[in-house]
Amino acid sequence: MEKILEVENLHVTFTTYGGTVKAVRGVDFHLHRGETLAIVGESGCGKSVTSNAIMRLIPDPPGKISAGTITFQGKDLTKAPEKEMRRIRGVDISMIFQDPMTALNPTLTIGTQLMEGLREHRNISGDEAKKRALEMLDLVGIPNPEERLKQYPHQLSGGMRQRIVIAIALICDPDLLIADEPTTALDVTIQAQILELFEKIQETTGVAIILITHDLGVVAKIADRIAVMYAGKIIEEGTKREIFYEAEHPYTQGLLKSVPRLDMQGEALTPIDGTPPDLFSPPIGCPFTARCPFAMEVCDKVYPEHSSLTETHSVDCWMQDERAKQLLAASAGTKN
Amino acid sequence: MLRYILKRLLIMLVTLWIIVTLTFVLMVSIPGSPFNSERATNEAVQANLEAHYNLDEPYHIQYMLYLKSIVTFDFGPSIKQPNQTVNDLLGRGFPVSFELGMVSIIFAVISGIVLGILAALKHNGMIDYLAMTFAVLGISIPNFVLATMLIQQLAVNVEIFPVATWDSPAHMILPVIALGTTPMAIIARLTRSTMLEVLTQDYIKMARAKGLSPWKIIVKHALRNALMPVVTIMGTLLAGILTGTFVIEEIFAIPGMGQYFVESINQRDYPVIMGTTVFYSAFLIVMLFLVDIAYGILDPRIKMNSKGGD
Secondary structure, X not given: OOEEEEEEEEEEEEXXXXXXXXXXXXXXXXXXXXXXXXXXXXOOOXXXXXXXXXXXXXXXXXXXXXXXXXXXXXXXXHHOOHHHHHHHEXXXXXXXXXXXXXXXXXXXXXXXXXXXXXXXXXXXXXHHHHHHHHHHHHHOOOOOHHHHOOOOHHHOOHHHHHHHHHHHHHXXXXXXXXXXOOOOOOOHHHHHHHHHHHHHHHHHHOOEEEEEEOOHHHHHHHOOEEEEEEOOEEEEEEEHHHHHHHOOOHHHHHHHHOOOOOOOOOOOOOOOOOOOOOOOOOOOOOOOHHHOOOOOHHHHHOOOOEEEOOOOOEEEOHXXXXXXXXXXXXXXXXXX | OHHHHHHHHHHHHHHHHHXXXXXXXXXXXXXXXXXXXXXXXXXXXXXXXXXXXXXXXXXXXXXXXXXXXXXXXXXXXXXXXXXXXXXXXXXXXXXXXHHHHHHHHHHHHHHHHHHHHHHHHOOOOHHHHHHHHHHHHHHHOOHHHHHHXXXXXXXXXXXXXXXXXOOOHHHHHHHHHHHHHHHHHHXXXXXXXXXXXXXXXXXXXXXXXXXXXXXXXXXXHHHHHHOHHHHHHHHHHHHHHHHHHHHHHHHOOOOOOXXXXXXXXXXXXXXXXXXXXXXXXXXXXXXXXXXXXXXXXXXXXXXXXXXXXX
């Protein structure tokens, strides 16, 4: 399959009065055409920063892409001039924001906000733009689209607004859609509807989706592959099945154990103790060491090498290192 | 919308009536009369004069006569300048005052907004510090001090601008700067702070994510939202400009309404006091009403109905 996006060794830093925050510290991932990749992790792990970096929407200053490449359709976006980025944003790569209550401008009509991207990038008439807008509203499941175009955001419910935001993101027919926590601010019933909408959109338009979330339920529903981020690094990556059933990184395992399940009768949830490390001075070794139940001396001193378990499944953990496996096998041998 | 406007008009009439009544009460309660400052006239002449202007009537009759003059918009002749009616004075003075006030407010709004936007976009940069220092100075220096300084420096020491009067566009520059600087500074500071806040909003990020040009993002998405608070204080600023015109007209010898307003009180020229007060109040009330309407147009969330609009 064709790779539409390849991120390599991405570093993003923020210069503040208190020092430099290393928010993203060497992230690698790729995305195929028409695929959904979920980036999961807790607050502050750098997942939103990663997505903003792809769009080059990191406020500079204080933020800066300090190293790495983002190759989108053969072009390195980290080196693209701002003018070229403007032609890519909204046209080739679109973004959906977390909170539909604040993502729409309260003083402009839905129609204006829906069509302005189209008018900016495509040389089309007002009538054609309107026709396309109505098509989009129909696609995202908004009743009475003609009437909605004249309304203002405050006249719509949260779920409706998120549909509008999705319609705005899709109106120029992008190849890549970045959804930053698209369902976090919505009611549970609406969440399910929006996720179904994503599936439907992907079927109709074949858009590739990067889904940023901390909600593993959302991931289970629509992701093809999952990348788990922790302290500015992707620590494990694999297909949905590999992450949910064969997770090897202690952090991923901890994350899965801390999610309530319907079949848990009276069992307590197992939270991950402790807090993520301070990204002003991230640890040299594995950042999860302090919270890891299996931590070894080496974990604290050296960052683990990248181990590929299958073609799709890879993990950064010393326990997956060949030498660790040999030692384990040896110790198992002596016991018997 | 129509109901709202009708309701507002009714409230405006009541407000105007209260102002008229208060003015009347204050006017009759200041000691003296239009005639006792002049050389001694004999009793009979004094009584005749008072009878001529209905000043010998009891207060409630005088009050009714004043109300009648307001309703018919005929304030009668001035007592001090008997060959001119109050309407003549207003007709001559108002266009000049209006011009001064409007040019000042337009200058204040445009330069204030531009300065505020520049400061916000270059947040914590050189332009920001300069603009805000300028704004603090503008807010702290009273207009009469600024007016005198401007005349001293730019009309007397360096003869770039005319010292006084109101004849050509060049004559407007100093009075307009003197009158408009304080409101401009207030608008600049307000625009800067609201603009900074608006620029961090999600919908601005979304506009950037749509690939819009920076210009469009600022003008179409940010400015309109940032101007809401500016429109809110426009009413207060207009009132400030209006009272400021009295002082500025005096300093620059501009033949506006201000001179009649101030003189009429000193001279107890009752019809002129009533005429100018009513006129100024009515003007300000109408302006405030227009500001409220503008607010409703700018922000679609504000509904103009009799329940939610006030």
